[in-house]
Amino acid sequence: MTPLRPRVRRVPLNAAAVVTVVVCLFPVYWMVSTAFKPSRDIRSAEPRIVPCTWTLDHFRRAVQADGFELFWRNSVLVTLGAVLLSLFVALGASFAVARLRWKGRRQFMLLVFVAQMAPWESLIIPIYIISRDTDMLDRLPTLTLVYFMITLPFTIVVLRGFLATIPPELEEAAQVDGCTRTGAFTRVALPLLAPGLMATSLFGFITAWNEFAYANFLIIKQQDNRTLPVWLSSFQNTFGTDWGATMAASTLFALPALVIFLLLQRHVTSGFAAGAVKG
């Protein structure tokens, strides 16, 4: 074999890599760059790949649009509420599954796995009717509860996985030294669990932050209680045909998710694979 051959053989491989990167990134890039382009460049017959002048006008218009701040706040409140609730509940449940022996443990985990695969899109109608019957339609806590339920199974599965890697002997040693069982757990296991808590809460954050279907159908009359994805989807009414502002708003909305994912990159695969769930 000549030394040239491997290099030549790498050409199609590298070309394929370049195509993959371009295809993955182009829509994201096009969103961000449109958001920075002046309107006359957006509405031109010859689009520029790199904007020649940059402007913040679109961002200003998106932020000043009716209710942007309000919807941002709604989204943050609902998301945080759902994530904290599901962390708290999942911590107890995963401790019970990973550390204690009891009858029905296997059945409980089966229920969790089923819940994880639950056909949420098919439950919109009954949940709409139940919320209506209990006077919970058009209210943010309803969304919080639904998102809590959507993220809970995944959180339990992943936290159980993390807890299983922490040897119980550590806690037992603390208990021998005079800690209570709860004390041993909070002082010894909880700090070791921090990466797991981080990963699951960030995944929960992304799921709840992006959820659209329930936000769209459970908040109908009370427009002030809408969340960002719903607001964004109604952009054509909000901005007319202002694509610059639409792309600016999309960028602002996508930013938290993009940043979190990049920070999490290393844990993304293992965590998602462990829970076998996508947002």
Next chain:
Amino acid sequence: MPAVRERPAPRVHRPPEEPPVRRPGRSPHHLWPYALIAPAVGGMLYLLVYPLVRAVVISLQDFRLRQLISGDAEFVGLRNYRTLLSDPRFWEVTGRTFVFMAVNVVLIMVISTLVALMTERLRRAGRTVVLCSLVLAWAMPVVAATTVFQWLFHSEFGIVNQSLTALGFGSFDRYPWFANGTASFTILVLLIVWQSVPFAAVTLYSALTTVPAELYESARLDGASGSRIFRSLTFPMLRPIFMLVLSLEVIWTFKAFVQIWVMTRGGPDDATTILPVYAVQTALSSQRYDLGSAASMITVVLMSGVLVLYFRQMFRQEDDPR
């Protein structure tokens, strides 16, 4: 790798003697685990099991706007299911759902397997760049990605039309993608494949990295060709993960409701209506909650077929001592 790692630690082999102080009376310890799982079980009963039961009940009732307000729905047996099953539009939608799913899933699995194989062969720097861009595409929120695709395929100022025209396809000048059924369908497939390939590719890639390199070397020494190595070595090792990803993608494609709703609402002329869209349209727009629920239940039954395959795969993996 995922489900295998999930196996509960083999508790049985732990030294049975725990500090004797901790078990004076056994009963309170017995109740602890149940108290700890109570909120989770309660949540699942109220927000998952109850709605599911409620959906079944509604699908067996005469439940329209009047019944929603007055709350006195009558049971009509399987009438709603009969109405649906004798409606040609419902069958069209069901058929379209399967076509949509098959096209998406095949594309996703083929492309992501190729991307995973490619990523594994790249040098370190290239691999990092590819993985980073996959993660970025994956992180794009569904609604944001959908608006971006609407912008890419905008009839007048969209970059796709402009590029195609510049490449000499004059017929794409101001081509109205969203007015044509097949074109809208194609855009939705592109969007869903673009969104789904990163997860599948990254998962398959990390499964690939667990295949020991010595196996490849010995196969190559034996003179096996690239495609032969893939067929007899890589694919069998990848199979469990491949099947998991496959069933997840089937389920997720069934749920590709948001993209369709935001982009086309099922239009033009039903061309992009799949079962979940049909159910919501029937229930919330035509106020036929009974028919909508029945359609949802049929969707759930179809999906649970896939779920059974998924769970069988998962439990086989868990029982497999490896």
